[in-house]
Amino acid sequence: MDRVAVESSVLRSVGYDRRARLLELEFLGGRVYEYAAVPARVHCELMAADSHGRYFVRRIRGRYAYRRLS
Structure with a gap:
């Protein structure tokens, strides 16, 4: 999957x-x-958010199953 760089203090x-x-x-x-x-x-909504990190904490973290990729 291709990823898009974002300006964030949390996400790359x-x-x-x-x-x-x-x-x-x-x-x-x-x-x-x-x-x-x-x-x-x-x-x-994440991509349009003023703060990607804040959106992640409020709307994604703890709400969806996840796994770490190597």
């Missing part, structure tokens, strides 16, 4: 697979996580 890049509903987030420390069953609107 964001990717989304609409068909599989997978959200891929690369954090500034280099770790990459894949979040499952994420609606397309959540991805759109």
Whole structure:
């Protein structure tokens, strides 16, 4: 999945697979996580948010199953 670089104090890049509903987030420390069953609107709202990090904390973290990618 291709990721798009974002300006954030938390995230480095964001990717989304609409068909599989997978959200891929690369954090500034280099770790990459894949979040499952994420609606397309959540991805759109994340990308449009004034603060990607704040949106992640409020709307994604703790709400979707995830796994760390190697």
